[in-house]
Amino acid sequence: MGTKQLVSVIKIGGDIVDNPNLLQSFYENIKQISGPKIIIHGGGNKASTLQKALGIEPKKIEGRRITDAPTLEVVTMVYAGLLNKTLVAGLQALGVQAIGLSGADGDAVRAHKREVVEIDYGFVGDIDTVQVSVFQELLVSGMTPVCCAITHDGKGQLLNTNADTLASRIAMAMSSVYNTQLFYCFTKAGVLENVNHPESLVQRLDEEQYLRMKQDHKIVDGMIPKLDTAFEALDNGVFSVHLGDVAILGDSTLKHTTLCL
Amino acid sequence: MGTKQLVSVIKIGGDIVDNPNLLQSFYENIKQISGPKIIIHGGGNKASTLQKALGIEPKKIEGRRITDAPTLEVVTMVYAGLLNKTLVAGLQALGVQAIGLSGADGDAVRAHKREVVEIDYGFVGDIDTVQVSVFQELLVSGMTPVCCAITHDGKGQLLNTNADTLASRIAMAMSSVYNTQLFYCFTKAGVLENVNHPESLVQRLDEEQYLRMKQDHKIVDGMIPKLDTAFEALDNGVFSVHLGDVAILGDSTLKHTTLCL
Numbered sequence: 001m002g003t004k005q006l007v008s009v010i011k012i013g014g015d016i017v018d019n020p021n022l023l024q025s026f027y028e029n030i031k032q033i034s035g036p037k038i039i040i041h042g043g044g045n046k047a048s049t050l051q052k053a054l055g056i057e058p059k060k061i062e063g064r065r066i067t068d069a070p071t072l073e074v075v076t077m078v079y080a081g082l083l084n085k086t087l088v089a090g091l092q093a094l095g096v097q098a099i100g101l102s103g104a105d106g107d108a109v110r111a112h113k114r115e116v117v118e119i120d121y122g123f124v125g126d127i128d129t130v131q132v133s134v135f136q137e138l139l140v141s142g143m144t145p146v147c148c149a150i151t152h153d154g155k156g157q158l159l160n161t162n163a164d165t166l167a168s169r170i171a172m173a174m175s176s177v178y179n180t181q182l183f184y185c186f187t188k189a190g191v192l193e194n195v196n197h198p199e200s201l202v203q204r205l206d207e208e209q210y211l212r213m214k215q216d217h218k219i220v221d222g223m224i225p226k227l228d229t230a231f232e233a234l235d236n237g238v239f240s241v242h243l244g245d246v247a248i249l250g251d252s253t254l255k256h257t258t259l260c261l
Numbered sequence: 262m263g264t265k266q267l268v269s270v271i272k273i274g275g276d277i278v279d280n281p282n283l284l285q286s287f288y289e290n291i292k293q294i295s296g297p298k299i300i301i302h303g304g305g306n307k308a309s310t311l312q313k314a315l316g317i318e319p320k321k322i323e324g325r326r327i328t329d330a331p332t333l334e335v336v337t338m339v340y341a342g343l344l345n346k347t348l349v350a351g352l353q354a355l356g357v358q359a360i361g362l363s364g365a366d367g368d369a370v371r372a373h374k375r376e377v378v379e380i381d382y383g384f385v386g387d388i389d390t391v392q393v394s395v396f397q398e399l400l401v402s403g404m405t406p407v408c409c410a411i412t413h414d415g416k417g418q419l420l421n422t423n424a425d426t427l428a429s430r431i432a433m434a435m436s437s438v439y440n441t442q443l444f445y446c447f448t449k450a451g452v453l454e455n456v457n458h459p460e461s462l463v464q465r466l467d468e469e470q471y472l473r474m475k476q477d478h479k480i481v482d483g484m485i486p487k488l489d490t491a492f493e494a495l496d497n498g499v500f501s502v503h504l505g506d507v508a509i510l511g512d513s514t515l516k517h518t519t520l521c522l
Contacts, residue, residue, distance in 0.1 A: 050338075053315050073343055077311075080361075081342020082334060085411060085419055089365040093417035099366045100341075104350040106360045106404060141398050143367055150346060156354035158346055 007139065007178035008037040009238075011167035013186040014044030016246060017083055022187065023090070029250035031094055036139040038174070039098075039146045040167040041087055047078040059122075067122040067160040075160050076102075079148040088146050099143045103127075103151030104158060106134040109166065111151040111159050125151040125159025127166065130173035168229035168238075175237035182233050182241045183249060184226060190244045190257030191227070193218060206260045207231055234259050268400065268439035269298040270499075272428035274447040275305030277507060278344055283448065284351070290511035292355055297400040299435070300359075300407045301428040302348060308339040320383075328383040328421040336421050337363075340409040349407050360404045364388075364412030365419060367395040370427065372412040372420050386412040386420025388427065391434035429490035429499075436498035443494050443502045444510060445487060451505040451518030452488070454479060467521045468492055495520050 010030070016022040030039075051058055051074050059066040067075065084100040091098035103109030103125075111125030138145050147170065149163035164184065171182040193200035193213075202209070210227055213219045219227065226243075234241045242248060244256025271291070277283040291300075312319055312335050320327040328336065345361040352359035364370030364386075372386030399406050408431065410424035425445065432443040454461035454474075463470070471488055474480045480488065487504075495502045503509060505517025 050315075054311075076346050077338035077342040079342070080346045081338040081340070085337055085341045085363050085365055088363070089413040089419050090417050092365055092368055092413060092415060097367060100361075100363070102346050102349070102361070104346055104353055104359075104361075106358060107353050137402050152350040152353060154353060156351050158350050 004177070004179040006035050007174050007180050008033050008035065008183065009040070009167055009171040009174060009180060010037060010183045010185065010249065011040045011164060012042065012246065013184075014042035014163075015187045016185060017041055017087070018044035018046065019187075022246065026185070026246045026249070027090055027094055029246045029248075030091070030096065032250035036178070037144055038135060038139075038170060039087070039091075039144065040163055040170065041079075041083060041146065041148060042163040043075065043079050043149070044083065046082065047075050050074050050078055061119050064119065064121070066120070067124050069123065072123040072158060072160055076150055076158055080150045084146060084148045091144065091146065097143045098146045099138060100146045100148070102148055102158070103161065103166075107131055107152075107154065108134045108145075108147070109151045109161075109170070110154050111161055112153055113157065113159060123157070123159050125153065125161040127151065127161060127169045130170050132173050132177055135170070135174060136177060162225070162229075164226045164229045168233040171233045171238045171241075172236045175239070180238045182230070182238050184230060184241075184243045185246045185249065186243070187245065189255060191219065191223070201255055202257055203255060204260050205257055230259055234261060265438070265440040267296050267442065268435050269294050269296065269442050269444065270301070270428055270432040270435060271298060271444045271446065271510065272301045272425060273303065273507065274445075275303035275424075276448050277446060278302055278348070279305035279307065280448075283507065287446070287507040287510070288351055288355055290507045290509075291352070291357065293511035297439070298405055299396060299400075299431060300348070300352075300405065301424055301431065302340075302344060302407065302409060303424040304336065304340050304410070305344065307343065308336050311335050311339055322380050325380060325382065327381070328385050330384065333384040333419060333421055337411055337419055341411045345407060345409045352405065352407065358404045359407045360399060361407045361409070363409055363419070364422065364427075368392055368413075368415065369395045369406075369408070370412045370422075370431070371415050372422055373414055374418065374420060384418070384420050386414065386422040388412065388422060388430045391431050393434050393438055396431070396435060397438060423486070423490075425487045425490045429494040432494045432499045432502075433497045436500070441499045443491070443499050445491060445502075445504045446507045446510065447504070448506065450516060452480065452484070462516055463518055464516060465521050466518055491520055495522060 088098040088100045191202045241259040349359045349361045452463045502520040
């Protein structure tokens with residue numbers, strides 16, 4: 001770590017992007033974080049709403065979403081278009097010099113179409129490379145990259161990518177050059193022992209306890225891949241990983257979950 | 262002009278973006294242009310198609326399109342999302358280090374909501390400022406900005422802007438630093454004396470002849486605002502303005518229309 005500069009990589013969930021009050025709270029808190037930062041945003045419900053309005057039946061195999069060609073068009077429109085530009089314009093209004101990116105822009109994040117083993121996920125991208133130099137150049141010019149989770153394969157194909165994984169991979173890549181802290185912001189105060197009791201917040205979570213909580217079904221559903229990518233970041237050079245609501249961006253003393261090795 | 266470096270500002274019409282063959286031809290020709298370049302793209306029919314599919318009635322007053330809130334969402338999704346990222350990924354596949362921009366990204370192009378005089382055009386932006394430094398930094402890093410015609414007002418509001426005007430204003434701004442050539446590429450060979458006869462191409466067009474052709478109704482409809490913005494660029498520092506099909510990007514000796522003072 002030593003003399004490396006600090007960079008904050010901040011993932012905000014679709015549930016924040018979807019909610020005007022939470023989005024406002026995000027804007028108020030993001031201003032408080034000094035130094036270079038990279039924002040990664042999730043998709044929210046807008047893509048599903050648009051799909052339904054267009055009569056595109058959401059495809060699922062064994063509960064997992066499939067990105068067929070019409071779905072890829074919809075998520076590209078919503079994530080890279082509407083949500084990304086709304087966030088960029090909102091940040092610009094605060095004086096944050098935001099610049100929106102998909103993985104195709106500047107070849108920032110390259111992926112490959114997930115190989116078909118048992119399930120064909122369609123146009124879903126598994127990340128191969130994050131070009132640190134592209135992010136670094138933008139940060140050095142005083143810009144704040146705002147990344148949606150659309151990547152490309154370098155051969156002209158756009159790909160739908162998991163936003164939690166994207167945040168983790170960008171943070172891991174940046175840690176070769178920067179002292180990188182990674183935030184996952186969502187609508188809860190952090191990881192909870194009992195999902196119905198906010199006061200059961202786990203303030204420090206190590207992998208052993210995580211595995212135990214998974215076994216006890218205290219951590220379920222979307223929190224599992226999120227925590228998997230979060231621990232992967234911590235295991236690969238990212239110096240701190242924090243999970244909580246957007247208020248932790250503005251006040252790091254607020255209670256939230258910090259991962260530990 | 263002197264020792265200024267050359268930059269090419271290239272507007273490609275929506276009719277090219279919509280047509281896979283013409284888009285392929287654009288990709289083949291754009292590779293031939295050496296030196297820094299900025300691409301501006303139009304919208305094509307995709308936004309209208311999406312509007313219809315969503316049951317949004319296109320609003321017009323006296324034949325002019327009105328951008329109400331649902332329409333702004335649609336054009337932001339289509340122009341800044343689907344079309345912009347498709348172009349960026351397509352250019353990346355050629356080895357062009359493309360980066361997609363709306364006017365909000367990096368605060369590159371700021372506009373204000375058009376004032377209501379007789380008609381309320383809705384969320385339509387008239388351009389105030391083009392930040393040359395943002396484009397310059399990207400060009401110096403070897404990137405090719407790919408701009409859609411969505412701008413912002415600096416207060417969080419996205420605005421729908423005319424792509425021909427955007428190209429002209431970017432070219433004018435760049436000419437303070439670069440020797441700027443401006444291309445308008447569409448599906449005709451250039452300005453025609455008789456729109457039904459491709460051999461009636463006007464190879465050199467000055468303002469006097471333009472006014473005469475307008476009076477004689479030889480230049481009509483969308484060509485009028487296009488040529489107005491094109492002459493505005495020539496009158497304001499842009500050193501050459503060319504109109505024609507995408508082949509002129511690859512071979513400048515091909516017949517097309519060049520504007521002259």
